[in-house]
Amino acid sequence: MRRRTAAAAATLVAVTVLSVGAATAASLPLRGATLTSTTATHPCPGPVQVRASGVSATTVQVTAPASCEGRALQLAVGSAPRVGGTVLAAGATTVTLDGPVTVSPGTPVAVVVDGWHSGADLVLTDPPPAVTCSTGDPARPCEATLTVRDGWATGYNLDLTIRDVRPGNANNPVPWRVTIDFSAADVPFVPTGLEGSGVVVESSCGDLPRVTFSGVTTWGEHHLLRRGDSRTVWLQARDDGSGGILRCP
Missing domain, CATH: 2.60.40.290 (Immunoglobulin-like)
Structure with missing residues (x-):
């Protein structure tokens, strides 16, 4: 009889402990995860003007927004290979192409500033003869x-x-x-x-x-x-x- 009473008491203690533990866990505050997002934007948005001779260009003049000053420029004109390693200056920057390029009103121009593509306007200073x-x-x-x-x-x-x-x-x-x-x-x-x-x-x-x-x-x-x-x-x-x-x- 005493053994049953002791066993019943032990079971009651265990149930009480579990109940208290469950109640304590239920009262713990829950904290949600915090997400951090970063939005990357173009460092100097705006069109870039490329001025070139319309006959046979070996250099071009690049004029970018003022906020582009000091940033790295990559430039491709027509079929010439892309030229890199140029740092944009205030006002116009002279870029030497990799060989002469015959430039006409439809010649494609690609401009990349600090890894960001920029819109470019081609201006011919000397249109090619017919x-x-x-x-x-x-x-x-x-x-x-x-x-x-x-x-x-x-x-x-x-x-x-x-x-x-x-x-x-x-x-x-x-x-x-x-x-x-x-x-x-x-x-x-x-x-x-x-x-x-x-x-x-x-x-x-x-x-x-x-x-x-x-x-x-x-x-x-x-x-x-x-x-x-x-x-x-x-x-x-x-x-x-x-x-x-x-x-x-």
Whole structure:
């Protein structure tokens, strides 16, 4: 009888202890976890202006918001590799490109400031000429002119004249090459097809609106220039994708 009474007393004590413990735990204050968030923002938002020569740029002038001063700049112009290691200064910063780049109104520009991409506006200080001529020999230059002869709803005829303008009396022949930027030329529209006589197209449809021509090699020295020479070729531009020397769908 005493053993049962002792056992019952022990059980009662245990239940009491558990009840007190549960009550104590239930009264403990609960604390929620604290989350910390950080919002990263562009260190100097705003458009960046890139000024470049429209003929052949080897350097450009970069003007960024005043808050960008002292920050690292990475810049890519056209097909040239990205240039880094430049620190933006107050006002305009001169950036030397990795080689000369022919720049036109549609040339893409990418600007990164301290790892953040920034919007960029390209400003051409010297727009490219509509027609350029080269011989590959700086001592024996050439020039070219383009004349619209006539036109109609879906096409127009052009006369392209190439002239040797070398100084001195050297008379060795040099091959000529002409590039026409149809978007810059005073022509009715950018063609999707070209017919022509006396020229070979060295460009593809992906190069439009710029097209490069050289002379055919089956007309004697037509593809060459000597001192004082001139060559005139005929071109017909079309907007229907048809043409004997260039057809673009």
